[in-house]
Amino acid sequence: MQPIISIRGLNKRYESGFHALKNVDLDIADGDIFALLGPNGAGKTTLISVICGIVNPSDGEVRVDGHDIISDYRGARERIGLVPQELTTDAFETVWATVSFSRGLFGKPKNPAHIEKVLKDLSLWDKRNDMLMTLSGGMKRRVMIAKALSHEPKILFLDEPTAGVDVELRRSMWEVVRSLREHGVTIILTTHYLEEAEQMADRIGVINAGEIILVEDKNELMSKLGEKRLTLQLEDTIERVPDTLARHELDLVDNGNALLYTYNANDKRTGINSLFRDLDSAGIRLRDVDTKQSSLEEIFVDLVKTPTPESTSGAQATAKDNA
Ligand SMILES: Nc1ncnc2c1ncn2[C@@H]1O[C@H](COP(=O)(O)OP(=O)(O)OP(=O)(O)O)[C@@H](O)[C@H]1O
Ligand SMILES: [Mg+2]
Known part of the structure; x- marks a missing residue:
């Protein structure tokens, strides 16, 4: 099957000269929940930002549902919803206004029924007329998700969706993500938490120092962790x-x-x-x-140290499979 996101030979060098993404090859299947796991500074946000057209790649190719992120920027971008790592909300707007406005930014005609559905799915319906500044942090995060879904994207990026979120809310976020997947949305989330990847993901990609060092089916990875x-x-x-x-x-x-x-x-x-x-x-x-x-970290270290045929990055294996 054609991957919904396809990345080949992607490199990002920031102006400072820092090489933040190194020859990234990655395919993400339509309808998957894909977790990008990696330590601080690994390049997770950079990778997401390139796919979403916020950061320019230095070289390489990225296609979103067949649309090149540079030559067909609009085609790629309108298929994507992004919930950034840093939350920014307009304090004095209502939930309804901010979510509806977001849809307008994508040039989509008004669709109150869709906005209503999104707000209900995210348990924000009762809060629709409330000012954002009166909401709790967890509710604000859900408003960010509602904004990202306002234009009916096929793909949703969640950059650290549960950082600083309590256990109960974390579980409710997981529920939200699962129900989105049931509605056919492909989800890419970044996390530091192995538990989160374990709970949520169909596939897990591990990124370290700008390199994708492993892409594997969640269940297979977890069985390795039992080693x-x-x-x-x-x-x-x-x-x-x-x-x-x-x-x-x-x-x-x-x-x-x-x-x-x-x-x-x-x-x-x-x-x-x-x-x-x-x-x-x-x-x-x-x-x-x-x-x-063996900890996940040891597995990473082993993978980096001794590349065996099956471990020379699942990313490349999938790349070939889909070529
Ligand atoms: N605008 C920039 N200019 C120069 N270097 C940058 C810039 N943005 C990020 N970097 C560097 O690129 C590397 C990857 O950063 P990135 O934000 O992608 O990491 P991350 O995996 O999202 O980390 P975290 O888990 O902390 O969110 C870091 O070393 C960071 O300092
Ligand atoms: Mg980040």
Whole structure:
């Protein structure tokens, strides 16, 4: 299927010379919730800003539903709704006025029925005649979403939608996002929170220092996160792993003083029980054991360090698949 957003060889160098996006290739499928995950300064807002036409790319190509963001700026832009990271609202306007006005900015004819629906979907209907300055932070954020949806975009960008939002509101935002997806809107959100990506996303892209280092199906990524390492400190040094233990795929480390076993804690059978039985039969005595969960960060580090065929960026793999 044709991706709704397609990015090839995108680079952004700011005037300061800072290289904020490095050869980004990325496809986002129509109807997906895509979470862009990355630390502060990774380039999330820059990437979104380029797609939305707010920041000029240095080179590369971006297409939004087939429309080039530069040669067909209007075609691309009218398909997009953006809720920026920094909230800006006109304090003295009413909810209804600000949302209706936003629609007008896109040259769309008035459609009170649509505005009404958006406000109802976002539980803002009761507040429609209230001044923005009288709303709570969470309500203001929902007004920003209503504004972004006022011109019926196919794609909604949410830059850190739940930063500084309490747990309850965060959950209600997730509900809003899911219901938008059910209405066919493609959603791209940025977040620092792995939990948020886990709850919301169909696919997760990880960006670090301007590079997309991984794009993967959420479920696959989460199963990788279940990966654990069991370190077995040995009483006596061994030279090699005994053949009777071959099926456990152990690594001998620490100059023969420790064995390393990798397993997935989410699996029904981790193989730990049979491993211990076989160690005992092999006469290997343990001094200590230790388990460690691989964090998302470690997964990133591994991916960056040792590019294997399947990990040389899912982004490129999808790029080829869709070429
Ligand atoms: N106008 C600019 N001029 C120069 N450098 C910039 C500019 N805007 C952003 N940068 C730099 O580009 C990098 C990426 O910034 P960006 O805002 O895209 O990160 P981010 O992933 O959105 O971070 P955060 O999670 O903090 O929102 C940062 O190092 C930032 O300092
Ligand atoms: Mg940002």
